[in-house]
Amino acid sequence: xxxxxxxxxxxxxxxxxxxxxxxxxxxxxxxxxxxxxxxxxxxxxxxxxxxxxxxxxxxxxxxxxxxxxxxxxxxxxxxxxxxxxxxxxxxxxxxxxxxxxxxxxxxxxxxxxxxxxxxxxxxxxxxxxxxxxxxxxxxxxxxxxxxxxxxxxxxxxxxxxxxxxxxxxxxxxxxxxxxxxxxxxxxxxxxxxxxxxxxxxxxxxxxxxxxxxxxxxxxxxxxxxxxxxxxxxxxxxxxxxxxxxxxxxxxxxxxxxxxxxxxxxxxxxxxxxxxxxxxxxxxxxxxxxxxxxxxxxxxxxxxxxxxxxxxxxxxxxxxxxxxxxxxxxxxxx
Amino acid sequence: xxxxxxxxxxxxxxxxxxxxxxxxxxxxxxxxxxxxxxxxxxxxxxxxxxxxxxxxxxxxxxxxxxxxxxxxxxxxxxxxxxxxxxxxxxxxxxxxxxxxxxxxxxxxxxxxxxxxxxxxxxxxxxxxxxxxxxxxxxxxxxxxxxxxxxxxxxxxxxxxxxxxxxxxxxxxxxxxxxxxxxxxxxxxxxxxxxxxxxxxxxxxxxxxxxxxxxxxxxxxxxxxxxxxxxxxxxxxxxxxxxxxxxxxxxxxxxxxxxxxxxxxxxxxxxxxxxxxxxxxxxxxxxxxxxxxxxxxxxxxxxxxxxxxxxxxxxxxxxxxxxxxxxxxxxxxxxxxxxxxxxxxxxxxxxxxxxxxxxxxxxxxxxxxxxxxxxxxxxxxxxxxxxxxxx
Numbered sequence: 245x246x247x248x249x250x251x252x253x254x255x256x257x258x259x260x261x262x263x264x265x266x267x268x269x270x271x272x273x274x275x276x277x278x279x280x281x282x283x284x285x286x287x288x289x290x291x292x293x294x295x296x297x298x299x300x301x302x303x304x305x306x307x308x309x310x311x312x313x314x315x316x317x318x319x320x321x322x323x324x325x326x327x328x329x330x331x332x333x334x335x336x337x338x339x340x341x342x343x344x345x346x347x348x349x350x351x352x353x354x355x356x357x358x359x360x361x362x363x364x365x366x367x368x369x370x371x372x373x374x375x376x377x378x379x380x381x382x383x384x385x386x387x388x389x390x391x392x393x394x395x396x397x398x399x400x401x402x403x404x405x406x407x408x409x410x411x412x413x414x415x416x417x418x419x420x421x422x423x424x425x426x427x428x429x430x431x432x433x434x435x436x437x438x439x440x441x442x443x444x445x446x447x448x449x450x451x452x453x454x455x456x457x458x459x460x461x462x463x464x465x466x467x468x469x470x471x472x473x474x475x476x477x478x479x480x481x482x483x484x485x486x487x488x489x490x491x492x493x494x495x496x497x498x499x500x501x502x503x504x505x506x507x508x509x510x511x512x513x514x515x516x517x518x519x520x521x522x523x524x525x526x527x528x529x530x531x532x533x534x535x536x537x538x539x540x541x542x543x544x545x546x547x548x549x550x551x552x553x554x555x556x557x558x559x560x561x562x563x564x565x566x567x568x569x570x571x572x573x574x575x576x577x
Numbered sequence: 578x579x580x581x582x583x584x585x586x587x588x589x590x591x592x593x594x595x596x597x598x599x600x601x602x603x604x605x606x607x608x609x610x611x612x613x614x615x616x617x618x619x620x621x622x623x624x625x626x627x628x629x630x631x632x633x634x635x636x637x638x639x640x641x642x643x644x645x646x647x648x649x650x651x652x653x654x655x656x657x658x659x660x661x662x663x664x665x666x667x668x669x670x671x672x673x674x675x676x677x678x679x680x681x682x683x684x685x686x687x688x689x690x691x692x693x694x695x696x697x698x699x700x701x702x703x704x705x706x707x708x709x710x711x712x713x714x715x716x717x718x719x720x721x722x723x724x725x726x727x728x729x730x731x732x733x734x735x736x737x738x739x740x741x742x743x744x745x746x747x748x749x750x751x752x753x754x755x756x757x758x759x760x761x762x763x764x765x766x767x768x769x770x771x772x773x774x775x776x777x778x779x780x781x782x783x784x785x786x787x788x789x790x791x792x793x794x795x796x797x798x799x800x801x802x803x804x805x806x807x808x809x810x811x812x813x814x815x816x817x818x819x820x821x822x823x824x825x826x827x828x829x830x831x832x833x834x835x836x837x838x839x840x841x842x843x844x845x846x847x848x849x850x851x852x853x854x855x856x857x858x859x860x861x862x863x864x865x866x867x868x869x870x871x872x873x874x875x876x877x878x879x880x881x882x883x884x885x886x887x888x889x890x891x892x893x894x895x896x897x898x899x900x901x902x903x904x905x906x907x908x909x910x911x912x913x914x915x916x917x918x919x920x921x922x923x924x925x926x927x928x929x930x931x932x933x934x935x936x937x938x939x940x941x942x943x944x945x946x947x948x949x950x951x952x953x954x955x956x957x958x959x960x961x962x963x964x965x966x967x
Binding site for chain 1 (some may be wrong): 578581582585588589592593595596600602603631692701746748750753754773774775777784786788904914924928932935941942945946949951
């Protein structure tokens, strides 16, 4: 396929960007966020390395704070289209991701084991993977504007859910004492994070697509007009699923192997297993539908959205409301 | 493709039903509760097999159709790819991706063969083995056994259960469950191992898993004429902090004078006044609550060893015993809490299909990655950053 957009003279756009420099005062805002994040962890750093659990939680809040700032800048960039605003956003998101990583490492020290054993820890890892995918994508693809804001909104929401399910560090129950925990859960979290970003693109596709309908309230909206083209959004959704789907497949297989290892059976139709399979089926449908020209576009975007809902059910709803073998990962032990 | 999409969608929806409605194999109590609460809809759901959806005809037919659809597509695609592949010029990236996609779809048949062969040529059985006792791996020794049609003779080795230990963190969460076992084959000690969760024992292709544990108190019952009618550890079931068990002593007397005991064992009871409530599952101050019944055990009818039908029996004595205690009831029966052991639920699993399934996983995943990535790796496929945003 040919390059997606050609024609617009590069020099004109570059000049437009050069002229629109952000106000100097705006550059102070990230500084304010840094100071706030530092204030959050200052008390813990004073008696470091005692109480790593508190340090971890405060780093978690610090990361949320920086993501919030990043989200505001990305939305501002979307509105004002000043390149500097995007850079300011990145200057908040990247340090945010670094201290988020620090939060996970500190949590690991507090736990005394690999920190992926309850839903708070899952949420934290999931959010970090989603942020990382987005930052890496934004280097190459111009999805930073609205995609960045929406992705960070989703990330902050996930971290909020995670905090709602917060659990103090605990040693691993015997069922989880296996190296398969690292392989299985890490791959499930990584693929979930990637597939969450595919949902962001699919959702933006649906918004953009709606705006082409004359009757829609989104018709002619400035927001939709500034989104990347439908084709770009479709491709980005597809690419993210292309990355996430094999990892999900691997993670599910690793879970089956672990099940064989721990209980002597590959598959037992436990609700968590069943929902992992349902999610796999939804993305399998996506890939088949994407192969059909007639289905590519709105239908595939809807399927990708269904996939996101299925992931959220697999990760959260099953543990919270459906009883099964995976319920040791429930909020309160 | 549209057939595949439709069948996958149906399969997904059936699976969703399977997680919304309680399922008999996973959650039989949930099914009971659902049936009691929904007297109008439940019979219809049951008729459709929705309470055991993954073995219902709806699910099986969909899965068979899906496999047929994959098979039919392969029947068309393999010869076409073969013809194309004979010309060197045609063997481009798209062709290799097609080959990988064929292999990926074919790997579902490898998985099917592996699972079916494993079920047919293997067996799953389980047995509760009390500390100090042995278990001989033969058909008759299992509490439950499901054997495939091609399963051969049992190896007949002996599992000697030495000890079971449950350890806990100071917070009370379980730390480790360990069963120390020795395997004897032909009278020779061949293996000594600690079986733990996530660490099974593999002997001669039979994997032994520790799937549960419990208490096995021994209550000795002597009749007034001095005969011992019950002794030895009895496996108690239920939560380890509040386990229940049943002892039946038909030899205590004629049909109307048989003895039955319904007992509860609390390893760490909480006593406040006259009330006793369960505490932790750790052994601190163990107590057995005993209800001694006398009457007809109805042994002529099919029996559940874990429940006592007291309809033809009278409660003759109730009380609490500590390890070593002996009481004489007003009727003259002597009850002794003679010793306390633990037992492990061992699951024996022989699955010769494991290597085939693993091969299916490796081949399938490898082919999936190749088939998905080859088409997008070409230079003409690079996604150029569009400038439309700037």
